[in-house]
Amino acid sequence: MDKKQAILKSVLKLVNREGFYHLNMKKIAQEAGVAAGTIYLYFKGKEDLINALYGMIVNEFNQNVLEGYDDGKPVKANFFNMIDLAIDFYLAEPDNFSFIEQYTYAPFLFKENQDENFTLLLPIYKMMREGKKQGVIRNIPDAILLALIHGPMNTIIKLHLAHKTDLNKKGAKQKFHEAVWQAISV
Amino acid sequence: MDKKQAILKSVLKLVNREGFYHLNMKKIAQEAGVAAGTIYLYFKGKEDLINALYGMIVNEFNQNVLEGYDDGKPVKANFFNMIDLAIDFYLAEPDNFSFIEQYTYAPFLFKENQDENFTLLLPIYKMMREGKKQGVIRNIPDAILLALIHGPMNTIIKLHLAHKTDLNKKGAKQKFHEAVWQAISV
Amino acid sequence: MDKKQAILKSVLKLVNREGFYHLNMKKIAQEAGVAAGTIYLYFKGKEDLINALYGMIVNEFNQNVLEGYDDGKPVKANFFNMIDLAIDFYLAEPDNFSFIEQYTYAPFLFKENQDENFTLLLPIYKMMREGKKQGVIRNIPDAILLALIHGPMNTIIKLHLAHKTDLNKKGAKQKFHEAVWQAISV
């Protein structure tokens, strides 16, 4: 078994279950089934561990979502695809969502560069630019566009994880991405 | 001089500046200009203090936003008003936003009732119900509607606070609430 | 109402109910129905308060027990009387017993002179001397005599307060003082 992976998974689970505030190295070690000292063989310390995990998730997310992007297809198709892939990513591993949210809203928690918090939005930016160029997306400020795409996704996943809606139900994702598209398309 | 209020304000400032993770009683006391022991005259402990602050902000928010609601006016006007008031609330005291975000995304951080996390959405729910009844709001699932309203607001404020957009610019709020209205109206 | 007395009674009750360990000035004030600061009008501090209470109880005890002593009566009668009065003293105000016990066994708790711990034994010493002189009490070392008198009294009161025996039952005290007399008499 890969201890490094076990440690990262352990952090993910614990942050989701109890929050950053209650996270500590002993719990991480126990959950991962390793000794406390072992963590320091793979990470410089708590901060390094958290940042490594964040980077990992962001990379995974971008890979997953961007791989569905096809320059040959129309913007709308790419948009639908992107929304669906993003949702799928979080539904497949809901702990990722909670972790990213907490990491993002803990200012300076781990000396993180503020701008990197928007790294996750890369796929959205790509799509927005293309859509505006082709004239299929409304010509409103980028910030508002971003808000109309990223915001609803965020909330809908939260609602899903809180069991206020069920995105796995047939047609649910479709309904959602169409609603968002209507909000931003010409 | 109200020491209780000073302590609460102090928490708000510190959570915003350094995050929950770096919050500690000594800093709170110093920032509030009181002795460490004084905090315990007004609050049972750290947990109680945080929860009290959360409750206070939620109440303030709801009062501010709901007071602009006028049953005699059309849903659209109320909606615009509500959005503007909510934005104003956070722009006037940005620390409130950061605090609420961090509190909300720290699961079980302070044993908070999960459902209460949606208390802040009361004004939105009120408006949604009325708009659907009158047929001016699209007949899509509540969860999606909620996502299309709450999500963008959340993101736009975040963008504003991160200086990626400026909601104080003339016409900015108007542009935003109109875009959201277009997303949800028939 | 005499606040000073109320404070002393409050200490007595609290020490009995929760022990020295959990005693604190706020509780004392609350129980006595006065403000915390008021205690310092009557006592220099916690230590002074405790010591004053101890002295008061010892005096009361000696007055009660010695007043029953009659030089004209035989030693045995005085002994019976003394035992009964001592028991009565503690049964009438059981908190006194618990307080004295805890005070006595907390070495240096309040810088008390070690020898004073035996002040309570004055009545016993008086009786022992007289009895030995008259030849009605066994000629064994004083320490052993003391042990045979003070020890059983102590234990029997403890057993009574713990509901393991009932000294209020008719004839109970008589049975007890006769048993002790048999242990020490010639």
Added chain:
Amino acid sequence: MDKKQAILKSVLKLVNREGFYHLNMKKIAQEAGVAAGTIYLYFKGKEDLINALYGMIVNEFNQNVLEGYDDGKPVKANFFNMIDLAIDFYLAEPDNFSFIEQYTYAPFLFKENQDENFTLLLPIYKMMREGKKQGVIRNIPDAILLALIHGPMNTIIKLHLAHKTDLNKKGAKQKFHEAVWQAISV
């Protein structure tokens, strides 16, 4: 080097030297030669530590005293033996005595079950029952018998530790146990 034992011994010494009231974790750690945090590796907290020590001493006491009990021997011999062993136990480690006394007279100090305070009396109970059955011990209520045995022992040890008598002097223990025997025997 057993740190857990060192910590327990340290508490014993400190309680004897300064009393429960002045006991604190820093002192315990220093006296034991460990870091303050180390105590928490072995005990949940102060309360747990104190209770563990009490349990340990009670067990040790009972083992020491009961191991001298021989069903084949007459009650009187067993009684003498028991008294001597009990005295020896406390004289060998006087801190045990002081600790037990303070623990016992601090009501609810550490939420201890009241009845357990009488666990130490097990050896005495055993002997009493046997003696009464054989008719060598006076037929008086158990509580009084207990008072006549336990009480004097308690007091004599206290007197010894206060240097008012010397139980190590040749014949001293013998004189004492014979006096107690006379008090309870037919």
Added chain:
DNA sequence: GATGAATGAGTTTTCATTCAT
């Protein structure tokens, strides 16, 4: 590589005492 006991600085919390009213 792996362990987990040990550390001690840092944190939360308590509480005797003071003092402005």
Added chain:
DNA sequence: TATGAATGAAAACTCATTCAT
């Protein structure tokens, strides 16, 4: 006299990190 809010030093306890094994 009497109050009780406020203090701050000292107490209990936590936990990231180290290091001998």
